[in-house]
Amino acid sequence: MSHGRYEMVVGLEVHVQLRTRTKVFCRCSTQFGDPPNQNTCPVCLALPGALPVLNGRAVEFAVRSGLALGCAIRERSVFARKNYFYPDLPKGYQISQFEMPLCEHGFVALASGRTIGITRIHMEEDAGKSVHDRFAGYTAIDLNRSGVPLIEIVSEPELSSSAEAGAYLRAVKEILLYAGVSDCSMEEGSLRVDANVSARRHGEQALRTRTEIKNLNAFSNVERALEIEFARHCAVHDAGGAVVQQTMLYDADRNSVRPARSKEGSQDYRYFPDPDLPPLVLSRAYIEGIRATLPEFPSARRVRYRTDFAVSAVEADLLTAEPSLGDYFEVVARGSGDSKAAAHWVMGEVLAARNAAGAGTGIPVPAEALAELIRMVKAGTVSNTAAKTIYATLVAEGGAARLIAERDGLLLVGDETSLRGWVDDVFKENPDEAARFIGGERRLQGVLIGLVMKKSQGSADPQKLSQLIGERVGR
Amino acid sequence: MTASLLAGAAAGIAAAVQAGTATAVALVAESFRRGREVNAGRDGLNAFVSSDEDLSRALAASAPCGGPLAGVPVAIKDNIATTYLTTSCGSKMLQGYVSPFEATAARKLREAGAVLIGKTTMDEFGMGSSTEHCAFGSAKNPIDPTRVPGGSSGGSAVAVAAGICPIALGSETGGSVRQPAAFCGIVGVKPTYGRVSRFGLVAFASSLDHVGVFGRTVDDAALALEVIAGPDTAHDATSAVRESPALRHVARDLEAMIIGLPREYFPASLSAEMRDRCDRAIAALRARGAEIRHVSLPNTALAIPAYYIIAPAECAANLARFDGVRYGVRIDGDGLVGMYEATRSGGFGAEVTRRILLGTYVLSAGYYDAYYRKAMQVRERIRQDFAAVFASGVHALFTPTTPTPAFRFGERSDPYAMYLSDIFTVTANLAELPAMSLPIGRVTGLPVGGQVIAPKFAEADMFRVAYALEAELGQAAHR
Amino acid sequence: MAVSRDDVRHVAALARIGVAEAQLDALVTELSGILAHMEVLVQVDTTAGAADEPAGMPLAADEPGSVPLARAREDGAPKMRDGFFLVPRLATHDDGERSA
Incomplete structure (x- = not known):
C-alpha cells in the first residue's frame, strides 16, 4: 500500500x-x-x-x-x-x-x-x-x-x-x-x-x-x-x-x-x-x-489450562472465550480424569449442541453427566460411537449416561461366551472367508470383526473381539 | 365561627377540625370568601395563577381529618408540583401545564390534612424579587397595592398576609421566601439545604433551591416546616438523612444564647428608621436574656457576584429541558432547531432569557475557570465565614432581612439594582444555612423583617430566637 | 470582560434561544453590565483549601419502583403518535454533535 x-x-x-x-x-x-x-x-x-x-x-x-x-x-x-x-x-x-x-x-x-x-x-x-x-x-x-x-x-x-x-x-x-x-x-x-x-x-x-x-x-x-x-x-x-x-x-x-x-x-x-x-x-x-468477588480472567485462565489440563494454545483460547464454557470444561475435566477427552467433547459435541439449541439457552447436559460418560468410554464400558448416541439422548431427554447405555443396549459386551457365540456364527455363515483367514490371509481380520460387530449391533468389545479372532489363526 | 377560625392559628384550625367542631369543607368556603373580600383575583391582588373552589371543596371532602394540619387551607407556589391545578412556574412555557406527579412537600401537606386552595403568582421560574416577572401578571402587596409584594414567592406571601390561608409554601434560591415575607409583614422560613425534599420543586438553581414556608406567626411556620421536613433520599439525592426537627416545643427565653450581629449587614446606607427597627429588635433579644456580640462575615460583599454566576449557570442547564418536545408549549419554526429557538424565545420572558444567556456564557469554553470555578471557590469562603463565627460560640445571627421595605412597581428596572434586593438573603442560600424572616415593625408605613440565621440543621435554635423575638415585640412588630 | 454581539449570538445559539438582531444591542449592554459587577471575583485570592466534606451520595437499590404518572404522557405532549414523541424531522439524522 x-x-x-x-x-x-x-x-x-x-x-x-x-x-x-x-x-x-x-x-x-x-x-x-x-x-x-x-x-x-x-x-x-x-x-x-x-x-x-x-x-x-x-x-x-x-x-x-x-x-x-x-x-x-x-x-x-x-x-x-x-x-x-x-x-x-x-x-x-x-x-x-x-x-x-x-x-x-x-x-x-x-x-x-x-x-x-x-x-x-x-x-x-x-x-x-x-x-x-x-x-x-x-x-x-x-x-x-x-x-x-x-x-x-x-x-x-x-x-x-x-x-x-x-x-x-x-x-x-x-x-x-x-x-x-x-x-x-x-x-x-x-x-x-x-x-x-x-x-x-x-x-x-x-x-x-x-x-x-x-x-x-x-x-x-x-x-x-x-x-x-x-x-x-x-x-x-x-x-x-x-x-x-x-x-x-x-x-x-x-x-x-x-x-x-x-x-x-x-x-x-x-x-x-x-x-x-x-x-x-x-x-x-x-x-x-x-475486588474479592472478581472471577479469574481469561488470560490467567488460559495459562492455567495449558499447565493444569495440558491443552493446546488454540484449545485454551476456545475454552476460555466464554466464562461459562470454561467453568463447564473444568468440571468435566476433573470429573472424568481425562482433560484431553474433556476438551474434545466440550469443543465438539457440547458447543454443537449448545449452538443448535440457540443463543442464551445455556449449556445442555450437566457437566457431571458428561464426565461420567467420558469415564465409561475410558473404562471400555461403551464405545466412542455409542457415547455419541448416549450424549444425544442426554441432550434430548436428560438422565444418567449409565442408565441410558443399559436401557438402549449400548454397553460393550466383553464376556467370552457371547463373543465366542457370535464369532462361531460368523465363521459358519462365511466359510470361504473364514478358511482363507485361518489359512493365513490376515487382512481378512477386519472384515470378520466388522461382521461380528454388525451381528452384535455394535456392542461387542472391539479389543476382546480382535483377540478372540486372532486366536483362530493357525488352529 | 369559621371566619374567626381562619383568622387564627393553623394549629387552632387543625384542633377544631380534629375535634369535629369545624370542617375542612367549611374552611375552604371561608377561605374563598375571604379571597373575594380582599379581591385576591386577577383584577385585584392577583395572588393566584390557578385556583378552583369546586376542586378545593372536593379535596377538602376527602382530606384526612386527624393530621396536624387537618382542614387547614394552604396555598402553594406555582413551581411546586401538584397533580391538581397548574404547575406553570409563572411562565408561558408551561401555561396550563398540570403535573402528572406530586412534590414531596405538597404530598406531606396533603397527608397532614391540609387543603390546596390555589397555586400562587411568582416571578417566572423563581427569577425575580417582585413577581413583576410573572407571565400572568404581578401580585400586589396587600399593605400597599401600588407596591410589589416581593418575590419570587410573592403570591404565597400575599395569600397569607391577606388572611386567605394561614400557611403557604414558597421556594427560594436567593431569598424568595424571606424577602416577600418581610415586604408583606409575615413570617418566612428557609430551612437548611436538604432539610425539605426538593423532589417536585421545579429547579431554578439546584444547589441553591429550597422549599420554604410562610406563616402569619412563628408557630404557624414551625408547624408547617415540621410537616414538610424529613429525609427523602429515594427521590432527592441532596436530601439530608435527618428526621424532622421538633420546633414548636423549644424554650421561649434566650438565656445563655449568644446572638451575633454581622457588621456587613448594617451598612451606613441603611435608613435611620430601618436601623431603629433593628435596634428595637436587638433590645428585645437582650431583654429575653441573649448576649449580643458584634461579628464580621468579611466575604459578604462577594455574595451577590458569586450568586449571579452560580445561579444562572445552573439555571441555563436546568431550563434546557423546556424544548417543546415532551410537554409545555411548542412554537413551530424552521425545522427542529427553528422549533427549539421559537419555543424557547417565545416561552421564556426577558429575565429568564437574560439569565440563561448569562449562565451559558459563564460556562462556555474559556470562561469556566474565570467565572464558575471562581464563584464556587468564593462560595466556599462565604461558608467558611459563617462556620468561623458559629465556631466562636455564636448560636445565631440577627440582621435586617432587606435593606428597604417594599418598592413600587417598575422602580427597579435595572437588573442589577433588582439583584441587590437579595443582598442580605443570598448568603444563607450560598452557605446552605437555615434562615427566617419575621416582622420587626414598619418603616414609612410598610412592613420590614428581621432575619435570624442559624448553623446548619440548627432550626430549633433559630425558632427559639424567633419565638422569643415575636413574643417580646408583641404588637410592636407591626408598628 | 465585555460581551460582544458575537458572544451573544454564540450563547443564544448554544442555548437554542432565538434572539432577533434588534435585541442584540440591548442584551450586549445588559450582560456586559451584569458581568462588570462580577469582575470583583477575579481579584479574590482563592488559593486557600477547598471544601473537604466527604458527604457522599445516597444510592438506590436496583429494584423497579419508578414514580408513577398520574396522567398519560399524551396529555401534556405537544405531539405524540403511536407512543412516540414527534419532532420536526432532523435535517441531518446523523447529526454528529450527539455522542454515543
Whole structure:
C-alpha cells in the first residue's frame, strides 16, 4: 500500500451498557424491546421537578469493570452535566463524569504481548432513540433507553493497527463478560464503539490531527472503517494537506466513511458538576469487597489450562472465550480424569449442541453427566460411537449416561461366551472367508470383526473381539 | 365561627377540625370568601395563577381529618408540583401545564390534612424579587397595592398576609421566601439545604433551591416546616438523612444564647428608621436574656457576584429541558432547531432569557475557570465565614432581612439594582444555612423583617430566637 | 470582560434561544453590565483549601419502583403518535454533535 510510510494511531471509546434491572437515575426498567416510551417516568422524561437518584448496582458494576480492567478506583468521583440539545436527550444535558471519573489508569494485555493503556472509565446515562423513517416529516422519539446505565471506556491512543484495535475490542468484551457486568451485545446496542484515528510517520513522536469515526456497529466494521480512514489521512499527508479534526460516520452498506454534518461551535458542552448529585464517595472496604468477588480472567485462565489440563494454545483460547464454557470444561475435566477427552467433547459435541439449541439457552447436559460418560468410554464400558448416541439422548431427554447405555443396549459386551457365540456364527455363515483367514490371509481380520460387530449391533468389545479372532489363526 | 377560625392559628384550625367542631369543607368556603373580600383575583391582588373552589371543596371532602394540619387551607407556589391545578412556574412555557406527579412537600401537606386552595403568582421560574416577572401578571402587596409584594414567592406571601390561608409554601434560591415575607409583614422560613425534599420543586438553581414556608406567626411556620421536613433520599439525592426537627416545643427565653450581629449587614446606607427597627429588635433579644456580640462575615460583599454566576449557570442547564418536545408549549419554526429557538424565545420572558444567556456564557469554553470555578471557590469562603463565627460560640445571627421595605412597581428596572434586593438573603442560600424572616415593625408605613440565621440543621435554635423575638415585640412588630 | 454581539449570538445559539438582531444591542449592554459587577471575583485570592466534606451520595437499590404518572404522557405532549414523541424531522439524522 502507498501508505507504508505511515503508522496508524488509534484510540477507542467503548460504551457498555451495565446489566442492571433499572435505570441509572430512576427505577424504570431497562428491558429492551418494549413499546415506545413505556419504560419512562418523571425522571427519565425530565419532567419539571424530577430529580436523579443513583442506582447502587450500577456503581457496583462500574467499579467491577474498572477493577477488571486494571484501573485505580477513585474514592471520590463527581457527576457532571454535559450540555447539548437533541430531541432524545430529555434534560438538554447528559449526566456523565468529566473532571473526576470513577476509574483511571487501567490496561488490557493483548495476546500479542502488547499492553494497551486505559485512560479512564466513567459512568454516564444513555440517551433515548430517534427514529427517522417511521413518520413522514417527523423524527419519532422513544425514551425507553433514556437513563440506561453506561460506562465509557477510553483507551490511550496506543493501538497501532486495525487488527490490534479488533484484538483490543475482543479482549475488553471478554473481560467484561467474565466480570458479569454487561451482555456486551452490539446487536442490542449494549456495546458501542467510537474510534479516534490519526496517521504519523514511523518513528514520529507527536500525534497528528485525528478524526473520530462513529456509527460502528460491529467489530469487523471498526477494522474496515479504520483502514479506510487511515488511508485517507495518509493521502492527505502525502499531498501536503492538513487533516481536519471532525466527526466521521461509517456506512456499513457502502463500506465507506464520510464526514458527519455537524454545526460549527456545537462541541462546547459546558461541563460542570451536577448540583443534583453530591460527590460519589466510596470506601476502600467497599472497593476491596468488590475486588474479592472478581472471577479469574481469561488470560490467567488460559495459562492455567495449558499447565493444569495440558491443552493446546488454540484449545485454551476456545475454552476460555466464554466464562461459562470454561467453568463447564473444568468440571468435566476433573470429573472424568481425562482433560484431553474433556476438551474434545466440550469443543465438539457440547458447543454443537449448545449452538443448535440457540443463543442464551445455556449449556445442555450437566457437566457431571458428561464426565461420567467420558469415564465409561475410558473404562471400555461403551464405545466412542455409542457415547455419541448416549450424549444425544442426554441432550434430548436428560438422565444418567449409565442408565441410558443399559436401557438402549449400548454397553460393550466383553464376556467370552457371547463373543465366542457370535464369532462361531460368523465363521459358519462365511466359510470361504473364514478358511482363507485361518489359512493365513490376515487382512481378512477386519472384515470378520466388522461382521461380528454388525451381528452384535455394535456392542461387542472391539479389543476382546480382535483377540478372540486372532486366536483362530493357525488352529 | 369559621371566619374567626381562619383568622387564627393553623394549629387552632387543625384542633377544631380534629375535634369535629369545624370542617375542612367549611374552611375552604371561608377561605374563598375571604379571597373575594380582599379581591385576591386577577383584577385585584392577583395572588393566584390557578385556583378552583369546586376542586378545593372536593379535596377538602376527602382530606384526612386527624393530621396536624387537618382542614387547614394552604396555598402553594406555582413551581411546586401538584397533580391538581397548574404547575406553570409563572411562565408561558408551561401555561396550563398540570403535573402528572406530586412534590414531596405538597404530598406531606396533603397527608397532614391540609387543603390546596390555589397555586400562587411568582416571578417566572423563581427569577425575580417582585413577581413583576410573572407571565400572568404581578401580585400586589396587600399593605400597599401600588407596591410589589416581593418575590419570587410573592403570591404565597400575599395569600397569607391577606388572611386567605394561614400557611403557604414558597421556594427560594436567593431569598424568595424571606424577602416577600418581610415586604408583606409575615413570617418566612428557609430551612437548611436538604432539610425539605426538593423532589417536585421545579429547579431554578439546584444547589441553591429550597422549599420554604410562610406563616402569619412563628408557630404557624414551625408547624408547617415540621410537616414538610424529613429525609427523602429515594427521590432527592441532596436530601439530608435527618428526621424532622421538633420546633414548636423549644424554650421561649434566650438565656445563655449568644446572638451575633454581622457588621456587613448594617451598612451606613441603611435608613435611620430601618436601623431603629433593628435596634428595637436587638433590645428585645437582650431583654429575653441573649448576649449580643458584634461579628464580621468579611466575604459578604462577594455574595451577590458569586450568586449571579452560580445561579444562572445552573439555571441555563436546568431550563434546557423546556424544548417543546415532551410537554409545555411548542412554537413551530424552521425545522427542529427553528422549533427549539421559537419555543424557547417565545416561552421564556426577558429575565429568564437574560439569565440563561448569562449562565451559558459563564460556562462556555474559556470562561469556566474565570467565572464558575471562581464563584464556587468564593462560595466556599462565604461558608467558611459563617462556620468561623458559629465556631466562636455564636448560636445565631440577627440582621435586617432587606435593606428597604417594599418598592413600587417598575422602580427597579435595572437588573442589577433588582439583584441587590437579595443582598442580605443570598448568603444563607450560598452557605446552605437555615434562615427566617419575621416582622420587626414598619418603616414609612410598610412592613420590614428581621432575619435570624442559624448553623446548619440548627432550626430549633433559630425558632427559639424567633419565638422569643415575636413574643417580646408583641404588637410592636407591626408598628 | 465585555460581551460582544458575537458572544451573544454564540450563547443564544448554544442555548437554542432565538434572539432577533434588534435585541442584540440591548442584551450586549445588559450582560456586559451584569458581568462588570462580577469582575470583583477575579481579584479574590482563592488559593486557600477547598471544601473537604466527604458527604457522599445516597444510592438506590436496583429494584423497579419508578414514580408513577398520574396522567398519560399524551396529555401534556405537544405531539405524540403511536407512543412516540414527534419532532420536526432532523435535517441531518446523523447529526454528529450527539455522542454515543
